[in-house]
Amino acid sequence: xxxxxxxxxxxxxxxxxxxxxxxxxxxxxxxxxxxxxxxxxxxxxxxxxxxxxxxxxxxxxxxxxxxxxxxxxxxxxxxxxxxxxxxxxxxxxxxxxxxxxxxxxxxxxxxxxxxxxxxxxxxxxxxxxxxxxxxxxxxxxxxxxxxxxxxxxxxxxxxxxxxxxxxxxxxxxxxxxxxxxxxxxxxxxxxxxxxxxxxxx
Ligand SMILES: *[C@@H]1O[C@H](CO)[C@@H](O)[C@H](O)[C@H]1NC(C)=O
Numbered sequence: 289x290x291x292x293x294x295x296x297x298x299x300x301x302x303x304x305x306x307x308x309x310x311x312x313x314x315x316x317x318x319x320x321x322x323x324x325x326x327x328x329x330x331x332x333x334x335x336x337x338x339x340x341x342x343x344x345x346x347x348x349x350x351x352x353x354x355x356x357x358x359x360x361x362x363x364x365x366x367x368x369x370x371x372x373x374x375x376x377x378x379x380x381x382x383x384x385x386x387x388x389x390x391x392x393x394x395x396x397x398x399x400x401x402x403x404x405x406x407x408x409x410x411x412x413x414x415x416x417x418x419x420x421x422x423x424x425x426x427x428x429x430x431x432x433x434x435x436x437x438x439x440x441x442x443x444x445x446x447x448x449x450x451x452x453x454x455x456x457x458x459x460x461x462x463x464x465x466x467x468x469x470x471x472x473x474x475x476x477x478x479x480x481x482x483x484x485x486x487x488x489x
Contacts, residue, residue: 316421316441316442317378317421317423317438317442318421318423318438318441318442320423320424320425320426321421321422321423321424321438321442322421322422322424323375323376323377323378323418323420323421323422324375324376324377324422325374325375325422325435325486325488326374326488327372327373327374327488327489328372328373328374328375328486328487328488328489329343329344329371329372329373329487329489330343330344330359330373330437330484330485330486330487331343331344331433331484331485331487332344332361332447332449332460332482332483332484333433333482333483333484333485334449334480334481334482335480335481335482335483336480336481338432340480342361342362342363342449342458343361343362343363343371344359344360344361344362344371344460344484345359345360345361345362345364345368345369345370345371346358346359346360346368346369346370346371346382346390346391346405347359347360347361347362347364347366347368347369347457347459348366348367348369349366349452349454349455349457349459350366350452350454350455350456350457351455352366354407355406355407356394356404356405356406356407357369357370357382357391357404357405357407358402358403358404358405358457358459358460359402359403359404359405359459359460360449360452360457360458360459360460361449361457361458361459363458364456364457364458365456366455366457368385369382369384369390369391369407370382370383370384370390370391370405371385372489375420375421375422375486376416377418378418378419378420378421379392379393379415379416379417379418379419379420380392380393380405380416380420381393381416382405388410390407391405391406391407391408392405392406392408392414392415392416392417393405393416393417393419393420394406394417395417395419396417396419396439396440396462397462397463398440398462398463399462399463399465400461400462400463400464400465400467400472400473400474401439401440401461401462401463402459402460402461402462402473403439403459403460403461403462419439419440420437420438420439421437421438421439421442422435422436422437422438422486423435423436423437423438423442423444433483433485433487435485435486435487436483436484436485436486437484437485437486439462440462443462444483444484446462446463446464447460447461447462447481447482447483447484448460448461448464448479448480448481448482449461449479449480449482450464450474450475450476450478450479450480451474451475451478452473452474452475453471453473453474453475454473458478459474460482460484461474461479464476464479
C-alpha cells in the first residue's frame with residue numbers, strides 16, 4: 289500500500305512537470321533586467337571584434353510567403369519584414385516600416401534556438417511568447433551599449449550570428465552547438481558570438 293502511494297504521488301508530480309511547459313511562459317528577468325521596453329531597434333555586435341556590427345531585422349530566410357520570420361541581419365537580400373520592436377511583459381511585438389504590427393515572438397529553444405516570430409494574418413491578435421528581457425550593463429567606466437537583449441530567464445551570453453544553410457541570410461541563433469547528426473538549419477562553422485544591444489528609436 290505504501291509503495292503504491294509513493295508511486296502514485298511520484299507519478300502525479302511527473303504529470304505536473306510534464307504539463308507545465310505547455311502552459312503560458314513568462315519571462316523571468318534577473319535583478320538587472322526588465323520585461324518592458326518601448327520602441328527599439330536591435331544590433332548584433334561581435335564579441336570578438338566589437339567593430340563588427342550588423343543591424344537586425346525580421347527576415348524570411350529565403351521563404352517568401354512564410355508565416356514565420358526570423359531575427360537576422362538586415363543586410364539580407366530578402367525583403368525586410370520588420371525592424372522596430374516593443375518588449376511588453378517579456379513578449380516582443382515587431383513592426384513594419386509603416387508602423388503596423390506584423391510579428392509576435394515565439395518561444396526560443398534552449399539549444400540551436402532560432403529567434404522566430406509568428407506573422408499573424410492582418411487583424412488577428414496573438415499574444416507573443418513571454419521569454420525575453422532587457423538587461424542593464426552598468427560600469428563605472430561607462431559602456432557603449434548599456435542595454436542588451438536576453439532570453440530564456442535572462443541569458444544574453446549565448447547568441448550567435450550564423451549563416452543559414454538554406455539561404456544567404458545570417459540569422460541569430462541562441463546556444464548554437466554543432467549538430468551531432470542532421471542539420472540544425474545553419475552552418476555552424478560560420479557562427480560568430482554576438483551581443484544584441486537594444487537601441488531606443
Ligand atoms: C510592463 O508593462 C505592462 C503593460 O504593458 C504592465 O502591466 C507591467 O506592470 C509592466 N511591468 C513592469 C515591470 O514595469
